[in-house]
Amino acid sequence: MNKTRTLWGLGFAFVFLVAGIATHLSGVGERPYLGFSSAGAWLIYIGMVSLVMTLLRGMRKRKRLVDERMELVAFKSARVALVGFMLLAFAIMVADGFIDFAVSYGMLMAELVCAVLIVYMVSYHALLRRH
């Protein structure tokens, strides 16, 4: 992992940690959020995960090779993920007309992001075999 990416990762982790500690101490968002006691606690958790992931990537000795074929496949799978996201969003919009969703907005967006990531990963590995 190059130095710029490490710095970006550390920067994101720092921002999340500071925002989490600040909101937690100031008592903003003090209600259960995505399985955590407060939004601040969740931000601290995200910051810690970002920090650990950045440090683990930084310690990796073997340089990861990314060539043009992988970039092409990544571009194509990103397009598949985008189309998948739009279809999923449309399906949710249609379904919302028939049934009432008892899901919080935060949880819905978290699930949508996870779904997009899964579609991206599956399509990336499937397309990598074809190209």
Add this chain to the structure above:
Amino acid sequence: MALSKNLLRERREAKGLSQEALAGMVGVSRQTIISIEGARYMPSLELALRLAKAFRCKVEELFGV
């Protein structure tokens, strides 16, 4: 569009290079070399030029459309 001429495997084998070695020479993964040889992936102009340079030949001698 597929390549009508692809002599990468023949050139590589004639030079006694493994796919891994050739991949290292041109800076791509072994899977990419396999894909090019299997006509599943068309190399970019840059990669075609690097391959031609590795074999000390013209691009037209390796690939053709």
